[in-house]
Amino acid sequence: MLHPVVLHHIVNTLQWPGLRPLQEAAVAPLLAGSDALLLAPTAGGKTEAATFPILSRMAAENWQGTSVLYLCPLKALLNNLTPRLATYTGWLGRQAAVWHGDVPESRRARIRRERPDVLLTTPESLEAMLVSVRTDHRGFFSGVRAVIVDEVHAFAGDDRGWHLLAVLERLRRLVAAERAPAAPATPPAEAAGAAELQVIGLSATVGNPGELLRWLQGSGAGRRPAQVVAPDLPAVRPPQALSPAPPAGEIELDYVGSVTNAAKVLAALHRGEKRLVFCDSKKTVEELGQALRGLGVTTFLSHASLSAEERRRSEEAFTEARDCVIVATSTLELGIDVGDLDRVVQINAPTTVASFLQRLGRTGRRAGTTRNCLFLTLTESALVQAAGLLSLWGSGWVEPVVAPPEPRHIVAQQLLAYCLQENRIGDRTWVDEWNGLAPFDRSAEPIVRHLVRAGYLDSDGGMLFVGPEAERRFGHRHFSELTAVFTAAPEFTVLHGRDEIGRTDPVLLTDPVEGPRLLLLAGRSWRVTHIDWKRRRCFVEPAAGGGRARWLTYGDGGMSFELARAMRDALLGADPPVPLTRRAADRLETVRDNHLNVVHQGGTMIVRTEDLTDVRWWTWAGERANRTLVASLGDLADPLQTPNAAYLRLRTDVTSAVWKASTADLASRLCLPQVTDEALAGLKFNTALPPRLAEATLATRLADLPAATAVLREPVRFTALGA
Structure with missing residues (x-):
């Protein structure tokens, strides 16, 4: 069914004896033009499963201009994929090119002139092209026929997913408007509406593939044919249906107690092999990297606060080396190729089964090898978390991927971005530009009114256009801040001479210290020689040791109920x-x-200390549920607390009788958590919303009403420590 030229090169250039099950199963629905979600473990051949049929359509139907967009969440992944896709498109005499923030202007100008058949980019760069005065966005994107979204689960779980959907709806409108004059037979309503773009998502295992595909379709859901293609994966089971099942692969759980001990274990085990070590904080990456180098292990580092050049050097060196370790955050969790790995090691535990599956899938790619992962836990809490996570995984459960609720701040961002794209839009017709996709529909009218009142938008003669407040807040550097969905933590660039090493938290530059100020970055210690406060830069020189690492992070909702x-x-x-x-x-x-006094199979525990100075309700419900319960309990809960996943603090004089009377109907009157100014600052574009809407948006995301309700329906046991 594939195009003869594509088939010829699969057999003769790649010398494949056949297609993998996913690749074979994807051919028919993609050639037929269906939207699809292709699911397979890491290195399961998803890229080829999507591109071979799409290139076959391109050749058979003679698509012209930039007809395929390949969207990725990471620039490094784009860089990694571009040579492969350039080879595949070259079979047909076509071209592929990459466009993101690190691509120089000279190359962008060439892309604008030559218009490659396949453009690899991020949603943020796609929107930047739509709003740029240098890009003829109507001419450039008029021929788009298909959009491939790689690692779609990485988008769908946060606000980048809403941003992706909104930008694709704008693209549909643009393509439809450009096609309409060339197709006079097209009914006017269809010509003015959304174009029939084929959307294909690529993902590792998720717990709700059907829902994820409908989400990805946007306004096309229920209107266009769609199919989940996942022949390699077993059905995912809900948590209540779990039963023990022997998992595949070599997995082992260890407790080492410290970063120093973890480094000793890594230095002693699997010598001569290539090992990828995952940490869930940049600080741990830096500390472990330095410890490994101190033990003579060839070590490379990768995390988001290292410079792009530093990461590139590490990843290239690691790809070519054998007896070495690369220590990374989730930046290497996605499908970036770092060569043929022998081992994956997990420091502590990830917060989701899906993340663990991604990391596990980095190994076992060679014939005759097995997927493997060694857990090295540093704390007792991490040991218990790893045990729980592995139990969920072993039972066949994976988290559903759910988009964050009520993305009102993304609605505000999209209205401003669309005004930039079109210069001005109708104050009544703007609602059509996202093809009826909620929440970018008529429900956004209060946000539009606020944007006009606050000066983000100006209104004149029935038209809306960018106002002075939007220019003041987002207008520097050609409105580049408007296309970035997240608020970046403030960081200082660290330079050794002219070479950028990475970025660090400014607290490390302001904390009082005795002696030289030392930083830990790229696995090495540096002495600060000069700080340029105005330009947010600091200059360093190598130091023998003693450097510190620190980065500010915004919360992600915390541990789940499951x-x-x-x-x-x-x-x-x-x-x-x-x-x-x-x-x-x-x-x-x-x-x-x-922990005998704080867990019980039959329900939750309220435990007081013998001196009555501390009362804790051990819910084991996750952080969002516990935040919800604190807000709903009112003065029964200690107001000066930050609940964790396991427990929350209660007023010290709470008795069983008071508890029963106060919580009898609490499940029917649950409240959303309180929102602090600091938390609100992490919600980008919150200033473009009415204050109450901004707070309600974040409060909804901090809550877990179903889990809180489930906890309140369980029996509660009162006990005292030592009882």
Whole structure:
């Protein structure tokens, strides 16, 4: 069914004996023009599964101009994929090109002139092209027929997903408007509406593939044919249907107690092999990298606060080396090719099963090898979390990917961006530009009125255009801040001579210190020689040791209800279906003994200390549910607390009788959590919303009403420590 030229090169150039199951299953629906979600483990051939049929359509139907967009969440992933896609398009005498923030202007100018058949980019760069005065966006994008979204789960779980959907709806309108004059037979309503773009998502395992595909279709959901293609993956089961199942792969759980001990284990194990070590904080990456180098291990680092050049050098060197370690955050979790890995090591535990599956999938790619992961936990809490996570994974459960609710701030951003794109839009007709996709529909009228009142938009003669407040807040550097959905933490650029090493938290430059000010970055210590406060730069020179690492992070909602409950099960004696080292098994038993008073299979526990100075409700419900419960309990809860995933603090004089009377109907009157100014500052474009709407948006995202309701329906046991 594939185009003869594509088929010829698969057989003769790639010398493949056949297609993988996913690639074979994807051919028919994609050639037929269906929207699709292609699911397979990492390195499952998803890129080829999407591109071979789409290139076949391109050749058979003689698509012209830039007809395919390939969207990725990371610039590094785009850089990694471009040579492959350039090869495949070259088979047909076509071209592929990459466009993102690091691509120089000279190359962008060439892309504008030559208009490659396949453009690899990010949603943010796509929007920047739509609003740029240098790009003829109508001419450039008029021929787009298909959009491939790689690692779609990485978009869908946060606001970048809403931004992606909104930009694709604007693209549909643009393409439809440009096609209409050339197709006079097209009914006027259809010509003025959305174009029939084929949308294809690529993803690893998710818990709700059907819902994810409908979400990705945007305004096309229910109107266009769609199919989930996942022949390599078993059905995902809901948590209540879980039953033990022997997992595939070599997984082991260990407890080491410190970064120093983790480095010693890594230095001693699997010598001569290529190892990828995942950490869930940049600080741990830096500390572990320095410790490994101190033990003579060839070590490379990768995280988002290292310069692009530093990351590129590390990833290229790691790809070519053998006996080495690369220590990374989730930047290497996605499909970036770092060569043929032997081992994956996880420091502590990720917060989702889906993330673990991504990391596990980096190994076992060679014939005769097995997927593997060694967990090295540094704390008792991380040990229990890893045990709970592995139990969920071993039972076949994966989190559903759910878009954040009520993205009103993205609606405001889109209205401003669309005004930039078109110069001015009708104050009544703007609602049509997103093809009826909620929440970019008529429900956004209060946001439009606020934007006009606050000066973000000006209104004149029935038209809306960018106002002075938008220019003041977002107008510098050609409105580049308007196309970035997230608020970046303030960081200083660190320079050694003219070479950029990366970025660091300004707190490290202002904290009082005795002696030289030392930073830890790129796995090396540096002495600060000069700070340029105005330009947010600091200059450094190498130091022997003693550097510190720190970065400010915004919360992501915290641990889920399911993982918190799996941790409770681990404390109650449930072992994960993987081998535990002797020290991990011994420490887990110790932790269980120390938590006998705070876990119970039959419900939740309210535990008071003997001196009555501390009362905790051990819900094991996750952070968002516990925030919801604190807000709903009113003066029964300690107001000066930040709830964690396991418990929340109550007023010290709460008795069983008071509790029963106060919570009898609480499930029917749950409240959203309180929003602090600091938390609101992390919601980009919050100033473009009415204050109450901004607070309501964030409060909704901090809450978990279903989990809080489930907890309130469970029996509660009162006890005292030592009882």
